[in-house]
Structures are given as structure tokens and as C-alpha cells.
Amino acid sequence: GEDVEQSLFLSVREGDSSVINCTYTDSSSTYLYWYKQEPGAGLQLLTYIFSNMDMKQDQRLTVLLNKKDKHLSLRIADTQTGDSAIYFCAESGSSNTGKLIFGQGTTLQVKP
Amino acid sequence: DADVTQTPRNRITKTGKRIMLECSQTKGHDRMYWYRQDPGLGLRLIYYSFDVKDINKGEISDGYSVSRQAQAKFSLSLESAIPNQTALYFCATSEGGGRNTEAFFGQGTRLTVV
Numbered sequence: 001g002e003d004v005e006q007s008l009f010l011s012v013r014e015g016d017s018s019v020i021n022c023t024y025t026d027s028s029s030t031y032l033y034w035y036k037q038e039p040g041a042g043l044q045l046l047t048y049i050f051s052n053m054d055m056k057q058d059q060r061l062t063v064l065l066n067k068k069d070k071h072l073s074l075r076i077a078d079t080q081t082g083d084s085a086i087y088f089c090a091e092s093g094s095s096n097t098g099k100l101i102f103g104q105g106t107t108l109q110v111k112p
Numbered sequence: 113d114a115d116v117t118q119t120p121r122n123r124i125t126k127t128g129k130r131i132m133l134e135c136s137q138t139k140g141h142d143r144m145y146w147y148r149q150d151p152g153l154g155l156r157l158i159y160y161s162f163d164v165k166d167i168n169k170g171e172i173s174d175g176y177s178v179s180r181q182a183q184a185k186f187s188l189s190l191e192s193a194i195p196n197q198t199a200l201y202f203c204a205t206s207e208g209g210g211r212n213t214e215a216f217f218g219q220g221t222r223l224t225v226v
Contacts (some may be wrong), residue, residue, distance in 0.1 A: 042202060042217035098143045098206045100215055102154040
């Protein structure tokens with residue numbers, strides 16, 4: 001079945017890089033996503049990667065996709081206190097429904 | 113104004129009561145979804161709808177029902193609320209199928225069943 005796994009917690013110091021990892025099971029997923037949830041708010045799309053890519057960079061964000069190992073990572077350069085949030089990895093799955101399969105979410109704590 | 117609006121934002125209800133959570137969107141999307149979020153479990157899909165005549169169960173639909181009153185409105189009902197339905201509920205929309213399935217989320221409804 002479809003499953004997405006993430007570690008639950010990451011703590012970094014302000015200015016360091018953060019790397020949040022995710023593994024998934026459905027190799028037929030067309031898109032893989034990273035969503036950010038700030039306290040008291042809904043989820044907001046941070047970035048996504050198409051399955052035929054292995055890297056995507058967007059300002060401080062770098063997404064790496066290893067399709068062979070079904071591993072996705074999100075690197076945040078120069079992490080700021082405003083980056084403190086829960087980060088969800090999600091895959092689109094093999095169906096055409098538009099539904100997303102989410103990981104458990106990684107809470108990123110940024111210490112000053 | 114938010115593209116996806118959920119009401120209420122917070123609700124406390126008693127076990128056995130019927131409760132409805134509402135969602136409306138201005139994105140013009142056909143596809144709408146209800147998810148619940150539990151700590152350490154991420155988001156899980158309850159129901160989804162492709163249009164007003166097409167409603168589908170997600171992975172955890174037991175104890176829930178939905179109604180798609182219009183393209184812009186999708187409500188979630190708990191017919192007889194129980195404490196393990198205490199969670200944060202999110203409505204989402206997307207253009208869907210075959211293209212980038214970016215989902216747009218509401219702010220969430222925090223439901224507590226006592």
C-alpha cells in the first residue's frame with residue numbers, strides 16, 4: 001500500500017542548514033510535495049518536485065529525490081526562527097484522484 | 113479573504129451529538145477533500161468529491177458523512193460524535209487529476225468531543 005514516513009522532530013540552530021527526510025512506497029507517484037504548517041494555521045505548499053526530476057532548488061529550499069531508494073529530502077539553508085513549523089512530505093499516489101498521502105510531519109525547532 | 117474557508121474554527125461538543133463542519137472555496141476547483149490531523153499521524157483522508165454528484169470514501173470514512181451542496185461547498189458531518197474523533201479537521205481543494213495536484217487548505221477546525 002501507499003505509505004509515507006518522516007521523523008517527528010528536528011532541532012537546529014539559527015543560521016544552520018536543516019535537512020528533513022522522507023521515505024515513500026508508491027514509486028508511481030507523479031508528484032512529491034513539501035507542505036509547511038505554522039502554529040494555528042492550515043497547510044501551505046512550500047515546493048514540489050516532479051517524479052522525473054532529481055533536484056529542485058527554490059531560493060533557500062533544495063529538494064532532492066532519489067527514486068531508486070524512494071527517498072525525498074528538503075534542505076533549508078540559513079534556517080531562521082520563522083522556519084519553525086511542522087513540515088509534511090506528501091505523495092500524489094498512483095491514482096488520478098488528486099488525493100494526497102501524507103507523512104506524519106516533522107516538527108522543526110529553530111533555536112536562536 | 114481566504115480561498116478556502118472553514119467554519120467553525122473551534123468546536124467543543126458532547127459524545128453522541130451530531131455536528132457539521134462546513135467548507136467553502138473561491139478557487140473554482142471541482143475537487144474537494146476532508147482530512148483529519150492527529151499528532152504523530154499526519155493527515156488522513158476522510159472523504160473526497162470530484163463534483164456535486166461524485167463523492168468517494170477515503171481511508172477513514174467510518175463515523176463520518178459528507179454533502180457536496182454546490183461546487184463551492186463541501187460539508188462534513190459526524191452523526192454521533194465520539195471522543196476519538198477529537199482532532200484537527202482540514203478541508204482542501206485542488207484542480208486535480210493528471211496535472212499538478214497542489215492542494216489548497218483551509219485554516220482547520222479544531223473539534224473536541226467530550
